[in-house]
Amino acid sequence: MTLLLSESDYDELCQIPFDPEYYTTTPVDSFETIRWLPACLGHGRTRCLELSPGVWLDLINKEFTQPWALKVPVHEHLVQFTVLLSGTVDYEETYPTLETKKGYVSGSGFSPGYVARYGQLGYLEGINVHLEPQILEQFLVGQSLSLGQALLKKDEWKMAWFPAITVEMRTVAQQMLQCPFHGVTRRFFLQAKVFELFALQLHSIMADQNSSPFSGTLKPKTIEKIYEARARLVAQLESPPSVLELAQQVGLCDRTLRRGFRELFGTSVIGYLTQQRLHQAKDLLSQGNYTVAEVANNVGYSHLGHFSAAFRKQFGVSPKQWMLSN
DSSP states (O other): OEEEHHHHHHHHHHHHHHOOTTTTTOOOOTTTTEEEOOOTTEEEEEEEEEEEEEEEEEEEEEEEESSSEEEEEHHHHEEEEEEEEEEEOOOOOSSSSSSSOOOOOSSEEEEEEEEEEEEESSSSEEEEEOHHHHHHHHHHSSSOOOHHHHHOOOOSOOEEOOBBOOHHHHHHHHHHTTOOOOOHHHHHHHHHHHHHHHHHHHHHHHTTTOOOOOOOOOOOHHHHHHHHHHHHHHEEEEESSOHHHHHHHTOOOHHHEEEEEEHHSOOOEEEEEEHHHHHHHHHHHHHHHOOOHHHHHHOOSSSSSOOOOOOOOHHHSSSHHHHHOO
């Protein structure tokens, strides 16, 4: 069973004293603090470093012993980017799943609320960076106006991208996690790597003409209809309507429905349908009352191979492995 925590719940768990015999005291630089993962969730830590005013780096190394989720409300958001070297973070309907092949880049502005699910694959390792918008403003002077408008928002929904992780990006992230320096040289080294990694991700986004950002530009009435379409889709997982039929049912054109699904839920209508079917399949497999073939058939897959491939892509393990582990 997944443990659902609010931000205040998680902060309270972090205040519980840890066992000094298990958690060895590690010397840290003056600009670094360590935040241990609460023992009830697993083992590991996040090294939090303030490299310079407005530049923060998290070095993440954790192992979860149970699945859990963190509920985060709507909040103001800095510029952020993340690269994982192992593990996944599932954002349910808000964003695509964050994993080792797909990074995360977000501008500033307001972030919608979300639920982040951890622990499905146990181990989580990677880097996470936050930047004050003012840090980027000086770099964007004289550059593309559209880039600055997309990255730096104030009283609007932020935009986010999910670029593919390249070998170069992984190498830089690994260098940051394995930094051999201490003190001021460590600080210089890590800050240089922060901007090198950000440059690689921005280059990937700008070079990909199909990399559309996720934002909050839909009208309230349209949002209501898209949520209604989602409810209708979930209610008919085994025999869903076509995208055109679904759009007609809620009074939208199919183009608006497709765009709205991507903007609100971070995936296409078909992609969302697939996600819901696979989550339902995961729950059925966890019960242990069905074979893999029966579950595949129950969630609308006529081909077992297609089901197994989709399940592995979504959760990182095969249906049989998931069933045995539960």
